[in-house]
Amino acid sequence: xxxxxxxxxxxxxxxxxxxxxxxxxxxxxxxxxxxxxxxxxxxxxxxxxxxxxxxxxxxxxxxxxxxxxxxxxxxxxxxxxxxxxxxxxxxxxxxxxxxxxxxxxxxxxxxxxxxxxxxxxxxxxxxxxxxxxxxxxxxxxxxxxxxxxxxxxxxxxx
Amino acid sequence: xxxxxxxxxxxxxxxxxxxxxxxxxxxxxxxxxxxxxxxxxxxxxxxxxxxxxxxxxxxxxxxxxxxxxxxxxxxxxxxxxxxxxxxxxxxxxxxxxxxxxxxxxxxxxxxxxxxxxxxxxxxxxxxxxxxxxxxxxxxxxxxxxxxxxxxxxxxxxx
Numbered sequence: 618x619x620x621x622x623x624x625x626x627x628x629x630x631x632x633x634x635x636x637x638x639x640x641x642x643x644x645x646x647x648x649x650x651x652x653x654x655x656x657x658x659x660x661x662x663x664x665x666x667x668x669x670x671x672x673x674x675x676x677x678x679x680x681x682x683x684x685x686x687x688x689x690x691x692x693x694x695x696x697x698x699x700x701x702x703x704x705x706x707x708x709x710x711x712x713x714x715x716x717x718x719x720x721x722x723x724x725x726x727x728x729x730x731x732x733x734x735x736x737x738x739x740x741x742x743x744x745x746x747x748x749x750x751x752x753x754x755x756x757x758x759x760x761x762x763x764x765x766x767x768x769x770x771x772x773x774x775x
Numbered sequence: 776x777x778x779x780x781x782x783x784x785x786x787x788x789x790x791x792x793x794x795x796x797x798x799x800x801x802x803x804x805x806x807x808x809x810x811x812x813x814x815x816x817x818x819x820x821x822x823x824x825x826x827x828x829x830x831x832x833x834x835x836x837x838x839x840x841x842x843x844x845x846x847x848x849x850x851x852x853x854x855x856x857x858x859x860x861x862x863x864x865x866x867x868x869x870x871x872x873x874x875x876x877x878x879x880x881x882x883x884x885x886x887x888x889x890x891x892x893x894x895x896x897x898x899x900x901x902x903x904x905x906x907x908x909x910x911x912x913x914x915x916x917x918x919x920x921x922x923x924x925x926x927x928x929x930x931x932x933x
Binding site: 650736737738739741770771773774775 | 826829830833834835836837838839841
């Protein structure tokens with residue numbers, strides 16, 4: 618009897634969760650926490666060739682790291698947000714990887730201000746922002762504001 | 776141990792041998808497995824709650840720990856009140872006592888037990904009867920670690 622009740626609860630939960638997902642138009646961000654999304658880098662302001670190349674360059678630099686497996690890069694007006702996921706076995710060295718990456722990027726692009734994070738939330742928000750930017754109604758100003766919000770969130774400690 | 780053994784009379788030693796023969800052996804391996812399973816399940820639930828807070832609220836990986844702990848403590852409090860956690864504790868042993876839910880169980884069960892003695896001298900006086908030592912040694916250990924860290928920072932090691 619107990620088993621039947623337990624399985625009934627399980628099935629109901631499964632059905633509820635199952636109905637919650639949308640059919641074909643599942644967004645990348647919905648599974649960004651559990652799946653590799655590998656979003657292409659995006660530039661918020663002045664989509665000049667130089668800026669796009671820089672974003673691509675950062676992506677390439679990150680791909681050289683064997684410890685990192687997923688990265689979202691957003692180049693804003695003044696800041697560049699780099700959010701990435703660290704492979705499970707290397708999560709003990711997360712601080713070292715962050716320090717190393719920041720040093721490398723700042724050396725390569727000395728005029729830019731980098732915000733680097735391996736936090737899942739920052740990655741998720743970066744992917745969500747990139748998705749929002751595909752919408753033509755979403756203005757540059759709003760995008761920049763959202764980017765600043767993410768950077769602020771990254772600096773929160775408690 | 777050997778000196779104690781020497782002090783025992785021959786009758787006592789004989790009794791010891793007899794006692795050892797009839798003593799039921801502790802199923803250490805089985806207990807370890809159960810503790811591993813139960814502790815693992817509790818931690819998986821905690822991880823799911825962390826992801827829930829990251830996904831649906833404005834918490835980063837770093838800050839999601841606080842509401843997660845609060846939720847786990849709250850859930851364990853309800854389970855203790857309904858008498859479910861006793862069964863989990865009996866089955867899981869250390870697996871249910873080591874996570875924060877075990878701490879919650881220790882506080883709430885003491886409060887329930889001494890409720891009949893009144894609110895001030897009963898609940899107030901006994902609520903930390905079991906969990907008090909955890910707080911004392913936790914605070915002391917934190918103090919020692921902080922002291923060591925401060926010294927190391929001053930010496931320039933960290």
